[in-house]
Amino acid sequence: MNGPTRCVYLTITKANHNSHSGPTAEKHGFGQVGMHRQTVSVIDAVAIIVGIVVGAGIFKTPSIVAATVGSETAFLLVWPIGGAISLIGALCYAELASAYPNEGGDYYYFQLSFGEGIAFLFAWARLMVIQTGSIVILAFVFGDYFAQMVPLGQHSSAIYAALAVVVLTLINSLSVKQTKRIQNLLSAAKILGLLCVFMAGMFFAAPAAALAETTANSTNRNLGLAMVFVLLTYGGWNEIAFASAEFRNLQRDMLRSLLWGIFIITLVFVLVNLAYVNVLGLRGVSESEVVAADLMRRVFGDYGAKFISILIAVSTLGAASGTIFTGARTNFALGQGFYPLRFMGKWDERTDTPLAALLTQAVIALCLVVFGQWQRKGFETLVEYTAPVFWFFFLLTGISLFVLRRKDPDTPRPFRVPLYPLTPALFCLASAYMLWSSVAYTGLGGLVGIGVLLAGLMVLLAGGNKERSG
Numbered sequence: 001m002n003g004p005t006r007c008v009y010l011t012i013t014k015a016n017h018n019s020h021s022g023p024t025a026e027k028h029g030f031g032q033v034g035m036h037r038q039t040v041s042v043i044d045a046v047a048i049i050v051g052i053v054v055g056a057g058i059f060k061t062p063s064i065v066a067a068t069v070g071s072e073t074a075f076l077l078v079w080p081i082g083g084a085i086s087l088i089g090a091l092c093y094a095e096l097a098s099a100y101p102n103e104g105g106d107y108y109y110f111q112l113s114f115g116e117g118i119a120f121l122f123a124w125a126r127l128m129v130i131q132t133g134s135i136v137i138l139a140f141v142f143g144d145y146f147a148q149m150v151p152l153g154q155h156s157s158a159i160y161a162a163l164a165v166v167v168l169t170l171i172n173s174l175s176v177k178q179t180k181r182i183q184n185l186l187s188a189a190k191i192l193g194l195l196c197v198f199m200a201g202m203f204f205a206a207p208a209a210a211l212a213e214t215t216a217n218s219t220n221r222n223l224g225l226a227m228v229f230v231l232l233t234y235g236g237w238n239e240i241a242f243a244s245a246e247f248r249n250l251q252r253d254m255l256r257s258l259l260w261g262i263f264i265i266t267l268v269f270v271l272v273n274l275a276y277v278n279v280l281g282l283r284g285v286s287e288s289e290v291v292a293a294d295l296m297r298r299v300f301g302d303y304g305a306k307f308i309s310i311l312i313a314v315s316t317l318g319a320a321s322g323t324i325f326t327g328a329r330t331n332f333a334l335g336q337g338f339y340p341l342r343f344m345g346k347w348d349e350r351t352d353t354p355l356a357a358l359l360t361q362a363v364i365a366l367c368l369v370v371f372g373q374w375q376r377k378g379f380e381t382l383v384e385y386t387a388p389v390f391w392f393f394f395l396l397t398g399i400s401l402f403v404l405r406r407k408d409p410d411t412p413r414p415f416r417v418p419l420y421p422l423t424p425a426l427f428c429l430a431s432a433y434m435l436w437s438s439v440a441y442t443g444l445g446g447l448v449g450i451g452v453l454l455a456g457l458m459v460l461l462a463g464g465n466k467e468r469s470g
Helices: 042-053 061-069 072-099 106-114 116-146 156-173 180-203 223-233 237-246 250-286 291-300 302-337 339-345 355-374 379-407 422-440 444-464
Strands: none
Touching (some): 042 237, 042 250, 061 072, 061 223, 072 223, 106 116, 106 379, 116 355, 156 355, 180 291, 180 302, 223 379, 223 422, 237 250, 250 291, 302 339, 339 355, 355 379, 379 444, 422 444
């Protein structure tokens, strides 16, 4: 997830079997490994990791984390802990991706490890929970900050979130291509926003008053729930694993890239949160709906708040558009592979887009916007909705590493996770703890997400694991 977003890139093929020499899995319209040019350097990989992970979450989640941990020290410590957990997980993904370099990513690992049933449930979860939930999470961040400039009343955030989903889906439906220049400008806006927050918070503002530095809510200390939001902010580190086949020197460069990338991300997150606390105090951070805007307002007044809100809104729209783009294509693949969802597997020749998949995704996302507004927590509700399902499949990914080591020991593994089996065991334990926390400490949103995943079992029993005829 970037901020919250995860983008699994898929190539739709007609091949029925992967050419990999290890255990084969029948293909159901999902990615087939191809030839890759080995062009990715350490610097390239670090830039990709940082660009994916440092997203919209850092402008929203600190408020929730501050309200949950209960002390300033804990608030600043959870971010390095999140970086350590992310690094452990990234090492596990790196081994899987180097041994089984397939554009289907997790879907392919689940096929090899557990069979078609689990693979289908993952694809279903992406359609109904993970990908659509990520779109709406980003849409709510956009809505929260855009409402700082043009408020529309009590439901401003939800209205803007819904408009973002509709407009971005329309743009993607019209086959408007996203260019590197546009994406680079959006990334630049994000980096500029973070730089402004840090500089303003550390060099242009007086420290927060002592009263504001006291415990945000001494009765609401919950490390598990805080880590749900911290690790949401770190979401997306695993994406570099899907480029493993393109590394110039995989065995050497993958580890270096992950270490440097996650170190830089962790440093950025710690410094930005230090700036938040320095200006607003822990209580001020915990009570803020738009923490970056409130910091800039405290330092530079309303003009500063509007400036940072524009930067964040623009960069968030870019992330949401990219998530809509990739999500529609994975849903198109799902429609091609599973008969009950075949309506999504049609490519519109007029617009040259997976139009049915785009519209289906938009309808689900709009329903989630309504759900988030009904719960009156918007962003937080959608994080709760996605978290249990997300961590369930992360746990399965960690387990799949053990399964494939046992089932397929002869497959070359250009990158092997250090300190096996300790490292993947730690990742599984961390994922299990996060799964438990996301179920035990979240509200109705988490239960609804689990219910939607279980509904996928009904679709599977109705024939979801059958190949598309013809």
